[in-house]
Amino acid sequence: MNYLIETRGLSKRYGAAMRVKNLHMAVPEGAIYGFLGPNGAGKSTTLKMLLGLVHPTNGEITVFGRAMNAKNRLEILRNTGSLIESPSCYGHLTGAENLRILQMLRRVPERAIEEALALVRLDGQKDKKVAQYSLGMKQRLGLAAALLTHPRLLILDEPTNGLDPAGIQEMRELICDLPRQFGMTVVVSSHLLSEIDQMATHVGIIADGALVYQDTIERLHEKSEHHLALRTNRDDAAMEVLAKNGIACEARDGFVLLPPLEDEAAAHCVRLLTAAQIGVIRLEERRKNLEDIFLDLTEGANSL
Template identity: 55%
Template sequence: MSEMVIETSNLTRRYGKKISVNNLNLHVPKGSIFGFLGPNGAGKTTTIRMLLGLIRPTSGQIRIFNQTLPKHRMQILRRTGSLVESPSYYGHLSGYENLDVIARLLKVPSKRIDEVLGIVRLTSAAKQSVKGYSLGMKQRLGIAAALLGNPDLLILDEPTNGLDPAGIHEIRALIKELPAQYGITVVVSSHLLGEIDQMATHVGIIERGHLLFQDAIEKLREQNSPKLLLQVDKPLEAKRLLQRAGLQVSMDGDILQMPNQGLAATEDVNRRLIQAGISVYRITEQSRSLEDIFLDFVDKEGSL
């Protein structure tokens, strides 16, 4: 069983009568990129603030590095870097000078500044004034600041929010490097499944404070059950024929639908239809996207 960097037990946060996070049981494996996914207002930022000790849970427990919050808060935070909402910076100072201010507060040697600038690919812009940085560069500078303390855990709240496609690609590439090259476990929240799909190894889906799914992202992909769509000249006759053969078949208009069970099974279906004198015009595979699966989870939660 994988070692867990973050574990929460029935983590709950109420604001008056509103429950923002409801009995959350998170398990973030060491060395993973954990995508924390949910619509805006689902409870992601509230959860992250509790993990960082910025707000206290109403009830429940948090363990990070096998230590409890808030009892061991300082030990945990010394090993944790974070970027929550927009990074703060001094616009008139250079990228290097901004990091130097933080390095002095953290009592980090100045050589670490050059290291993190290299990690986030800002070395060439280190001496430029930050007010001239693009939004993506500012976001990377924020991640550099979060990495200054050489953390074992990095928590990023919507790090690609508001970025253009090039900026999103830069942040995504950077995040994907961190576990393999530097041994950092990353928790990254987003409301965009496409983003999480391209960089996460594990995913948790939250909606209205409830955790709807949590596992390796491959387990989510396994729910992407592909279907075969068949266009034939005699759809009703074809449906009856295939059902008599023990196959699961439904109809959408004149299109036959059935589970895709592989190439051999598809060839068998095609052969049965042709031998019965039914013309097969087209056989196509239809797969649900991860976006569809995500929306299924959210819709089910919304209908409860």
């Protein structure tokens, strides 16, 4: 697999506090990589190191197959767009005028302004003063600035922060379209698993500065526990009957837990218990959701 970003032993210390610890990050080319973790976990510090805005205490960063250093940093960043924290704009200028400043600095054709504004659906508001923009419009203008050069790599730090549900959905749709339309690789950080789940192809979870999980979003879904929970009027007797019939079960929190069963197999269990004069009070399907997995990982800082 081709990785657009790789880090090896990446660490950052501020005084006595180690904010990022021995991070081994691998972002496949063409992926939407969700960088997930609670507030203060080290997400922004990591992304700033990837952009050369913060110097690592230890470790290496490889971008586009090249080890980033002081000599080639600017060359690498020419193919990188970013939106870190909240976008900075001149409120007294229009959206188009703000982008024109960046267009001249980045030395890209003027048509790139119209293309970027259309891409983030701000072309109808381009002549409006940015001071009159809503928060969502300012976020989209910041994304347009990051897209001005049609970069190979786009790094976004909490791009949905402060947006209303409609703004979040719009930003999510924009991000999801970028790899399909332009072949971009996107790294997007968030503290909300539900957001990452709806747009990412790969995910890295960071807790207390350490990477506790990294793989595809599908593999994370596979970690969710799926079982049947059974409550009877005689759980001990029920477990004995089920075990004698070769059905694995265990007691937990007042329920008898069974493996995932097809409907007919579940009905067979109920018939076995009824025949043994054990009353079935409740049978329910349970699945450990992604939020539970995320909390287990980040609160306990344990790797899967």
